Amino acid sequence: xxxxxxxxxxxxxxxxxxxxxxxxxxxxxxxxxxxxxxxxxxxxxxxxxxxxxxxxxxxxxxxxxxxxxxxxxxxxxxxxxxxxxxxxxxxxxxxxxxxxxxxxxxxxxxxxxxxxxxxxxxxxxxxxxxxxxxxxxxxxxxxxxxxxxxxxxxxxxxxxxxxxxxxxxxxxxxxxxxxxxxxxxxxxxxxxxxxxxxxxxxxxxxxxxxxxxxxxxxxxxxxxxxxxxxxxxxxxxxxxxxxxxxxxxxxxxxxxxxxxxxxxxxxxxxxxxxxxxxxxxxxxxxxxxxxxxxxxxxxxxxxxxxxxxxxxxxxxxxxxxxxxxxxxxxxxxxxxxxxxxxxxxxxxxxxxxxxxxxxxxxx
Amino acid sequence: xxxxxxxxxxxxxxxxxxxxxxxxxxxxxxxxxxxxxxxxxxxxxxxxxxxxxxxxxxxxxxxxxxxxxxxxxxxxxxxxxxxxxxxxxxxxxxxxxxxxxxxxxxxxxxxxxxxxxxxxxxxxxxxxxxxxxxxxxxxxxxxxxxxxxxxxxxxxxxxxxxxxxxxxxxxxxxxxxxxxxxxxxxxxxxxxxxxxxxxxxxxxxxxxxxxxxxxxxxxxxxxxxxxxxxxxxxxxxxxxxxxxxxxxxxxxxxxxxxxxxxxxxxxxxxxxxxxxxxxxxxxxxxxxxxxxxxxxxxxxxxxxxxxxxxxxxxxxxxxxxxxxxxxxxxxxxxxxxxxxxxxxxxxxxxxxxxxxxxxxxxxxxxxxxxxxxx
Numbered sequence: 001x002x003x004x005x006x007x008x009x010x011x012x013x014x015x016x017x018x019x020x021x022x023x024x025x026x027x028x029x030x031x032x033x034x035x036x037x038x039x040x041x042x043x044x045x046x047x048x049x050x051x052x053x054x055x056x057x058x059x060x061x062x063x064x065x066x067x068x069x070x071x072x073x074x075x076x077x078x079x080x081x082x083x084x085x086x087x088x089x090x091x092x093x094x095x096x097x098x099x100x101x102x103x104x105x106x107x108x109x110x111x112x113x114x115x116x117x118x119x120x121x122x123x124x125x126x127x128x129x130x131x132x133x134x135x136x137x138x139x140x141x142x143x144x145x146x147x148x149x150x151x152x153x154x155x156x157x158x159x160x161x162x163x164x165x166x167x168x169x170x171x172x173x174x175x176x177x178x179x180x181x182x183x184x185x186x187x188x189x190x191x192x193x194x195x196x197x198x199x200x201x202x203x204x205x206x207x208x209x210x211x212x213x214x215x216x217x218x219x220x221x222x223x224x225x226x227x228x229x230x231x232x233x234x235x236x237x238x239x240x241x242x243x244x245x246x247x248x249x250x251x252x253x254x255x256x257x258x259x260x261x262x263x264x265x266x267x268x269x270x271x272x273x274x275x276x277x278x279x280x281x282x283x284x285x286x287x288x289x290x291x292x293x294x295x296x297x298x299x300x301x302x303x304x305x306x307x308x309x310x311x312x313x314x315x316x317x318x319x320x321x322x323x324x325x326x327x328x329x330x331x332x333x334x335x336x337x338x339x340x341x342x343x344x345x346x347x348x349x350x351x352x353x354x355x356x357x358x359x360x361x362x363x
Numbered sequence: 364x365x366x367x368x369x370x371x372x373x374x375x376x377x378x379x380x381x382x383x384x385x386x387x388x389x390x391x392x393x394x395x396x397x398x399x400x401x402x403x404x405x406x407x408x409x410x411x412x413x414x415x416x417x418x419x420x421x422x423x424x425x426x427x428x429x430x431x432x433x434x435x436x437x438x439x440x441x442x443x444x445x446x447x448x449x450x451x452x453x454x455x456x457x458x459x460x461x462x463x464x465x466x467x468x469x470x471x472x473x474x475x476x477x478x479x480x481x482x483x484x485x486x487x488x489x490x491x492x493x494x495x496x497x498x499x500x501x502x503x504x505x506x507x508x509x510x511x512x513x514x515x516x517x518x519x520x521x522x523x524x525x526x527x528x529x530x531x532x533x534x535x536x537x538x539x540x541x542x543x544x545x546x547x548x549x550x551x552x553x554x555x556x557x558x559x560x561x562x563x564x565x566x567x568x569x570x571x572x573x574x575x576x577x578x579x580x581x582x583x584x585x586x587x588x589x590x591x592x593x594x595x596x597x598x599x600x601x602x603x604x605x606x607x608x609x610x611x612x613x614x615x616x617x618x619x620x621x622x623x624x625x626x627x628x629x630x631x632x633x634x635x636x637x638x639x640x641x642x643x644x645x646x647x648x649x650x651x652x653x654x655x656x657x658x659x660x661x662x663x664x665x666x667x668x669x670x671x672x673x674x675x676x677x678x679x680x681x682x683x684x685x686x687x688x689x690x691x692x693x694x695x696x697x698x699x700x701x702x703x704x705x706x707x708x709x710x711x712x713x714x715x716x717x718x719x720x721x722x723x724x725x726x727x728x729x730x731x732x733x734x735x736x737x
Contacts, residue, residue, distance in 0.1 A: 105638030116613050146617075146637060211684070213708060213721075220686075220706070357408065357705025357729040358664035358689035362648050363436055363452055363482055363594075 028352035029286050034215035035203070040281040041222055042199045045274060049093035050191035056085040057184040064177040071166040071173060076158070079176075080258070083158055086183065087151060087260060091267040095229040095275065098221040099202075100193035104142070106186050109149045113254055114236055123147040124156060131171040141182040152255075154179045159257045216353070223353050226275050226283065227344045229268065234337040237265050238330050241317055248321040259316035266310045273303040283347070292350045299347060302340045309333050401426050401463060404447050405690055405703055405734035406435035410727070416449045418463045418737060423709075423723035427463045432471075435459075436482030437531070437733040442490045447737065453530075454479040454498065454552045460516070463737070472516050477501055479552055482732075483531045486512075487573065492519075494573070496529035496543065503549055505529035507541065507571060522576030526567045527560070530594040535602055539573040542604050542624075544593045548611070561611050566593040568606065568624055582630050584622075591618060595649050599656030602626050605674055607647035607661045614645035621647065621661050623674055635670055635679045642666040648689035649733055655697040658714055662702065664689040669702055671714045683712055683719055690734035703730035 029037070063082040067075040090110060101107045112120060123145040127135055134140055141149045157176040166173040205212035212218040241253040241261070253261035277284035277300060287296040313320070313329050320326045348355060404418045414434050418427040429449075436452040445464035451457045456474040461467065472493075474480055477500050484495040487509075493516060497506040505524030510516040526545025533542050547566030549559040566589070570579040584591055595607040606622040619632035620643050634640050643663035652659050652674070659672045662685070669691070670682040687705035694701060698714040701722070707729060709722035 102642075105642060108638065108641055112615075114615065116615050119615070146641060213706075217686075217706060352410070354705070354729060356664075356687050358648055358732055359667070359687050359705065362646070362664055362689060362732055 029216075029219075029290065031215045033281075033286060033289070034219045035205070036281040037283070037286060038202050038205075038215060038218050038222060040279040041275065042194070042202055044279045046093070046096055046099075047191065047194050047199065049089065049096070049271075050187065050194055053086065053089040053093055054184070054187040054191045056082070056089045057180070057187040060086045061177065061180040061184040064173075064180040067166065068169050068173040068177055071163065071168075071170075073163060076163055076166070080158055083151075083154060083258065084260065087155075087255065087258070087264070088267060090151060091264045092271045094268065095225045095271060097225060097228075099198045100190045103189075103193065104186075105146070106190060108146050110183065110186065111151045112146050113152055114240065114252070115147065115152065119145070120147040120152050120156065124153050127175060128172060133171075136171070136174050136178050138178060138182045138185055141178060149179060149182050151183065154183070155255060155258050220353055220355065222275075223283070223348060223351075224355050226272060227341070227348060227355060229272060230337055230341045230344060233265060233268050234334050234341070237261070237268075238334050238337070241321060242327065242330055242334075248327065250316075250318045250321045253317040253321075256316065256318055259318065261317040262310070262313050262315035262320075265313075266307075269303070269306050269310055273307060276300075276303060283351070286351060287347055290350055292347070295343065295347055295350060299340065299343050302336055302343060306333065306336050306340065309336065399424065399426055401737045403692055403701060403703075403709075403734045404438045404440065404449075404463070404737050406431065406438055406449055406731040407728040408434065408731065409729075414731075415728070416447065416459065416461060417726070417728065418447070419709075419726075423725050425726055427461070427466050429459065429461050429468065431459060432457055435731060437484070438735045439483075439485045440735045440737045441486045442488060444490065445737075446486075447735070448484050448486065448493060450482055450484045450495070451480050452732075453481045453556070454550065455482070456480060458484055458493070458495070460493075470516060472510070475518070478506070481505075481528065481530050481546075485532060485534060488534050488536065492573075494532060494534075494541065496524060496532050498528070498550075498552075500552060503527060503551070505543075505545055507532065507543055507576070509573070520576060522571060524571075525569045525578055525581055526565070528566075528592075531596050533596055533598045533604075534573065535570075535598045535604075536600045538602075540579065540602075541571045541573050542596055542598050543569045543571060544596045544606065545569060546592045546594045546609075547589075548592055558611065561590065564592070564611065565589055566591065568593055568596070568604065568630065570626070580627055582624060582628075584630060584632075588618065588632065591620075591622075593622070595647065597650045597652045597659065599652045599674075601656060603656075603674060605650050605652060605659040605661075605672070606630070607650035609647060610645035612645075614641075617641050618645065620645065620663070621650075621670070621672060623677060631677060633672065633677055633679065635682070639668070639670065639679070639682050642668060643670070649691045651691040651693055651700065653693045653698050653700065653714075654695055658698050660691045660700045660702070660712075662689045662691055664705065669700075669712070671700075671712075680714055681717070683710075685710055687729075689732050690730050692734050692736045694736065701734065701736070703734045705729045705731075 060082040063079045067079045201210045202218045204210045205215045205218045243249040254264050284296050399420045401418050402421045414431040416429040434452045435449045439448045447461050449459045456479050458472040460470040462469050478497045481496040493510045495508045497508050505526050507522045507524050509520040511519045524543050528546035528548045530544045530546045545567045547564040568582045590611040591608040598604045604624040608620045610618050619634040621633040623631045644665040646665045648662040648664045650661050657675045659674050661670045667686045668682045669685050671680045685702050688702045690703035692701050702710045707727040711720045
């Protein structure tokens with residue numbers, strides 16, 4: 001093998017150089033460029049966001065503990081406020097669907113949604129009827145149904161029902177606290193696993209220990225986090241509640257009980273915009289370096305437009321969806337998201353990123 | 364020495380990117396194709412969007428690179444000759460028969476007028492027939508068609524599959540029994556890959572006699588599970604069939620995605636533990652038994668995972684991550700599989716030792732749905 005192959009190296013390299021010079025190959029970011037990109041995203045985007053989530057969910061856990069000790073309106077308000085902070089932080093990192101958040105199916109446990117069959121309601125009711133004290137340990141929640149251990153279950157407990165149901169350190173209140181503590185535990189584990197293991201796996205792509213063969217492969221996970229949520233936001237968070245023009249369905253919207261459906265989408269879009277162009281080694285810059293400034297401009301403009309459009313949407317959807325102007329606004333936003341989706345997919349071709357083959361177009 | 368050399372070779376190929384498909388790699392590497400042992404064959408899509416059938420060695424070298432006229436799906440190895448049948452993905456109309464030792468296309472079979480293939484064809488166990496699943500477009504009924512290899516692949520039998528959208532078919536070892544997965548999904552070539560009957564679909568598993576076309580049995584899923592498309596199957600020496608399902612409903616329902624069939628028994632649905640079943644995202648891509656026929660692997664490319672099952676005990680065993688992993692084939696070792704992925708990576712996993720190895724590779728290509736040991 002050695003003898004036969006060695007005279008061919010100059011030919012190989014020469015051919016590669018020729019192809020590159022003649023532009024037969026698409027210019028694509030180098031491994032070093034991807035490495036820098038991934039490094040910036042991990043340290044400036046991903047880890048800080050998970051850290052925020054860990055902090056706010058820890059505060060939520062202690063706030064629900066206080067609520068159970070003193071179940072008055074002030075403590076309920078405080079717990080609701082803490083829920084909002086946690087949900088803000090979750091919505092700001094919901095788009096990251098790879099890495100430690102996948103361990104133990106944390107992403108599904110954190111927020112099982114949409115819940116078209118009311119799994120959450122059914123499972124929660126079973127717990128509330130049985131009032132089994134064994135279920136009041138976070139350890140028990142690891143084995144519990146996906147429906148009862150996340151933010152939507154907590155939302156139901158905190159935003160529906162009466163204050164007096166939380167009285168006397170009731171099972172309902174303690175369950176609320178247990179779920180909050182479970183969310184806090186998982187959020188803390190997610191950020192620490194990123195810090196201790198996963199960021200090294202990303203940054204040392206290509207090494208034996210890494211889950212990734214090269215930096216470009218690691219970038220694919222990041223790019224999925226940028227591209228795939230766009231369609232999901234449009235389909236699940238906007239078009240499903242809009243249903244058809246004749247009859248809107250506000251209860252299909254995300255977090256309608258806590259009246260924050262609009263805020264969720266606002267945070268999602270701002271977060272994606274930050275992923276796209278929020279740091280010095282961003283995708284936006286990579287596109288410009290590939291000579292695709294026009295493409296980068298279009299994507300930037302669409303993000304800006306979407307951020308502005310979302311600011312003007314009034315909530316909560318439970319009432320605002322019945323106003324024709326909200327419907328028109330959301331239709332415009334849906335169209336802009338569709339355009340953004342197309343532009344981002346085109347950008348992936350420019351960057352020579354294949355988001356998925358069998359997973360996206362299998363048979 | 365050899366190891367160092369090979370690694371350097373990979374690095375250089377990496378910098379050359381498209382070269383493997385431009386030049387015969389066997390010549391590049393100074394290897395005589397006939398002397399290296401092939402390991403597997405699979406259809407793939409290259410970086411410039413062309414489709415190939417590759418035959419790969421144990422060391423990840425390209426032994427044969429055949430340019431396909433379009434996207435393919437399944438590749439089947441002949442039981443005794445160095446022939447491969449690579450079938451167009453639905454609703455494609457070609458099957459390329461190649462000889463990887465002679466490095467040539469032996470025959471390009473085209474579907475008859477009014478017909479298309481569903482991505483799968485197999486050689487009969489005795490090596491005489493090529494058997495396909497086909498769509499009779501005017502009636503939308505599935506067909507199982509037998510072609511004679513000795514007679515230039517002339518059609519010698521054309522049986523009903525007893526369902527819509529037949530997909531994978533397998534022959535049960537030491538028998539003349541074919542097992543056919545009728546996916547149940549109605550499509551029409553003029554509507555592309557659009558699914559036209561999701562509300563009324565009725566998938567089934569059918570066992571047919573290869574020699575007569577007689578239907579030996581047909582098993583359906585319970586009514587409430589009728590949206591679980593039966594698409595990919597494998598069978599073992601004991602006559603049991605493992606089934607990888609694709610759910611056409613809302614994945615929040617978290618339906619079972621694996622089933623097992625014993626002759627003349629109803630289908631048994633199997634569910635992985637909730638978090639894993641949910642992570643499979645309602646979609647399995649391939650099913651393969653191991654060499655012993657006791658264990659099976661089921662790929663879930665949308666969930667980036669491969670699940671492993673003890674079929675004898677009807678039990679989930681374990682799962683591993685494989686990003687965009689879909690193609691599966693058994694090695695000669697018990698409980699061991701090769702997994703190919705759309706990312707280009709191939710893994711070898713042994714259920715009993717729990718070890719996963721990355722296979723060496725000289726080529727970055729998107730491996731398509733199925734692979735075959737050769």
